[in-house]
Amino acid sequence: xxxxxxxxxxxxxxxxxxxxxxxxxxxxxxxxxxxxxxxxxxxxxxxxxxxxxxxxxxxxxxxxxxxxxxxxxxxxxxxxxxxxxxxxxxxxxxxxxxxxxxxxxxxxxxxxxxxxxxxxxxxxxxxxxxxxxxxxxxxxxxxxxxxxxxxxxx
Numbered sequence: 001x002x003x004x005x006x007x008x009x010x011x012x013x014x015x016x017x018x019x020x021x022x023x024x025x026x027x028x029x030x031x032x033x034x035x036x037x038x039x040x041x042x043x044x045x046x047x048x049x050x051x052x053x054x055x056x057x058x059x060x061x062x063x064x065x066x067x068x069x070x071x072x073x074x075x076x077x078x079x080x081x082x083x084x085x086x087x088x089x090x091x092x093x094x095x096x097x098x099x100x101x102x103x104x105x106x107x108x109x110x111x112x113x114x115x116x117x118x119x120x121x122x123x124x125x126x127x128x129x130x131x132x133x134x135x136x137x138x139x140x141x142x143x144x145x146x147x148x149x150x151x152x153x154x
Contacts, residue, residue, distance in 0.1 A: 095101045106112040113119045 103112075111119055111121060
């Protein structure tokens, strides 16, 4: 049998020193950490810059687009209202073509009467029938209503 070159004690000392060196190296690695790499790489920064510039570049055209859509909606509403007014005016024009309507308007606004008719115009704006309008409440007695009618006519 070949004789061992080193004794067991020598081997244990060498093994202990190697283990101690490993532990020392591991502890020193923990203390001195390698600098962390930033999560924001150059590509990510460039991408963020491109996205921000696109947002800024598109903000004004989008605002203009939304504003123009609102203007178009306002114009459509105006066209619809004008169309309704035109329809009403056409109906009124058609009514003015009717002789009975013209006569009715002449009687009401110009106080025209037919030959042989008598027109009454009252100063307080009561109806043409000659009946006084009740300006007071209905809870007043009849004689107070009569007296107020005489006062108004005076």
